[in-house]
Amino acid sequence: MKKLLTLVFVSVLGGIITLSAYKLLIDNDQTITLEATQEQPQFLNANYDAKTANLLENTALDFTVAAENTIHAVVHVKNTAIVSAPQSLEDLFFGRQSSSRAQVGTGSGVIINKDGYIITNNHVIAGSNSISITLNDNRVYEAELIGTDEKTDIALLKIDADEDLPSIPFGDSDTAKIGEWVLAVGNPFNLTSTVTAGIISAKSRDLSGTESQSFIQTDAAVNPGNSGGALVNSRGELVGINTAISSRTGSYIGYSFAVPSNIARKVIEDIMEFGDVQEGVLGVSILNRNSKEAIEKGINEIEGVYISSVEDNSGAKKAGIKNGDIIKKLDNVEISKFTDLSGYIKTKRPNDVVNVEILRGNEIKTIPVKLSKSDIISVEFINMELRNLPSKFKKENNLTEGVLVQKNENAYLYRRLGIRPGYIITKVNDIEINSVQDISKFTQKYGTDAQDKIFKLEFIDTNKRRKEVIFE
Structure with a gap:
């Protein structure tokens, strides 16, 4: 009997110990695991409410309308130029003329009205013998070059179509804001229009180092072939003409630049009304x-x-x-x-x-x-006062370059070359001089040593004879 009671007591005691250990160890571990799998709390603004939620939902970015309204007004521009191949020793020996070949360049353009006027970059069509335009629906037209402005890198073309063409309305680039979303629309490589998105990163950017440029900077991807394409805001309005990228490889790495639409619009309106740009x-x-x-x-x-x-x-x-x-x-x-x-x-x-x-x-x-x-602007240059040529004078004399000598107190240039007021300086060291800004660049580069750095000077005298002098 004692043995039986002892066995029962031991069994009960073992059960109590086992149950206690289970509750203490196993059951507690399971509770920790469950707590660890609970959903993390959401972190919201303190003033978050239903009104805020609706506002965030309504301001979700949607560029589909802007893209649809612009892609058909962006075109592919093909520039064909006839260039002469360099003469070989064999050509010189046999007295043969150098051969010519066609050189093709491409870019993009923007139709700005239903009549077929197109804006592109001057560098896209520079030196062209013929220009062709391919629309987004693959129709091809020959284009007429209406005018260009090298300073702003803007050119105006015209095509004649049988019906009204889709176009992009101008926006106000002055009111465009840093951080505002924009689309870069181009037609590179004749692949039909391509759209990329980004924000305006900066305004009034200068890439020349002379503070003569004023680009809109954006991080929308722009690659070679997109030059001359459209930069549009979320409403589909033209705020810039894509012009350049900042790159060491030739491909886009995060910085692209556009001529502001207000500048481009003024340039093409001047070309259409006056034939050149009124500064x-x-x-x-x-x-x-x-x-x-x-x-x-x-x-x-x-x-x-x-x-x-x-x-x-x-x-x-x-x-x-x-x-x-x-x-x-x-x-x-x-x-x-x-x-x-x-x-x-x-x-x-x-x-x-x-x-x-x-x-x-x-x-x-x-x-x-x-x-x-x-033409009232003048600069001092190696003891000469130089002034811009009036646009009317340039047109009447078929000149595209040159600055006027207003005053000359440089005895060396006067005695040796006869340069006097009325002469026109056209080139310095083979650098074409289009305005006093080009003279200022030369001066900024060499400072007080400017005259010593001149090895070649080209000018037009008062009898309209072109002359060239090489300094030894």
């Missing part, structure tokens, strides 16, 4: 940031651009703009650097009135300024 100038020189003088004056710390000098006989001079004034705005467009100023002025013509907001001392003033013609 208006404010008539001021700006002190470059980071220069020694700018650092001494604390110019790098100001918001706006600092006027270092005002051109005589300019609209700015007549309106009362002074040295030391700081330009803050032009017609309510904020100006923080020179490319902002030059980009906006490129959308204007001579005699247009621009409201210039300046800071003079501690006082803000708004002064209306009538823009002058570009």
Whole structure:
């Protein structure tokens, strides 16, 4: 009997110990595992509500309408040029002429009205003997070159179709904002129109180092063959003409640049109305940031651009703009650097009135300024005063290049070459001189050694004879 009771007691005790161990170890582990598999909480804005949810849903990006409205107005541009092959020793020995061959370049273009006017880049059609346009539906037309502007890299073409053509309306590039979504539409390699998306990364970009350009920068993918294509906003409005990419390989790596639509529109309207581009100038020189003088004056710390000098006989001079004034705005467009100023002025013509907001001392003033013609602008160059040629003079004399000698105090050039007021400088060291800006580039490169760096000079004398001098 005792043995039986002992066996029962041991059995009960073993069961209690086993149950306790199970509850303590196994059951607790299982609870931890279950907790670990619970759904993580959602993190929302503190002010999130149904209204916010609807707003986020309604602002979802959708480019389908913009793409549909633009792809048929972007075309493929083919430029055919006849080039001469270099002469070989065999050609020279037998007195043979060098052979000619056709060289083909391609790009894109944008139809801007139903009558068949097309914008593209000047570099797309430069040197062409013939230009053909392929529409997005693969119809092909021969194009007429209406006019070009090398400075802004814009060209205007025209095709004649049997019916109205799809076109892209102009938008206002001045109101385009950094961070705004845009589409780059091109027709590269004749593959029909291609669309990529990105945002505006920056405005008023200059790639030349002379602050003469004012591009819209975007991260929308643009590759060779897209030059001349459209940059459009989410409403399908043209805000730029795709022109360049920043690349070490020749392919897109994240930076592309477009001529703002306001500049492109003004250029083609001038070409259509006047036959060439009408350049208006404010008539001021700006002190470059980071220069020694700018650092001494604390110019790098100001918001706006600092006027270092005002051109005589300019609209700015007549309106009362002074040295030391700081330009803050032009017609309510904020100006923080020179490319902002030059980009906006490129959308204007001579005699247009621009409201210039300046800071003079501690006082803000708004002064209306009538823009002058570009031929009032002059530069000093190796003791000569050079001035832009009037557009009318260029047209009457069939000139595409040259700057006028206004004054010459360089005794060497006067005595040896006879260069005097009225002469036209056309090339320096085989560099074509189209405006005083080209002279300024040369001066910026060589500074006070500019004259010593000249090995070749080409000019037109007062009898309209072209001459060339090589310095030894």
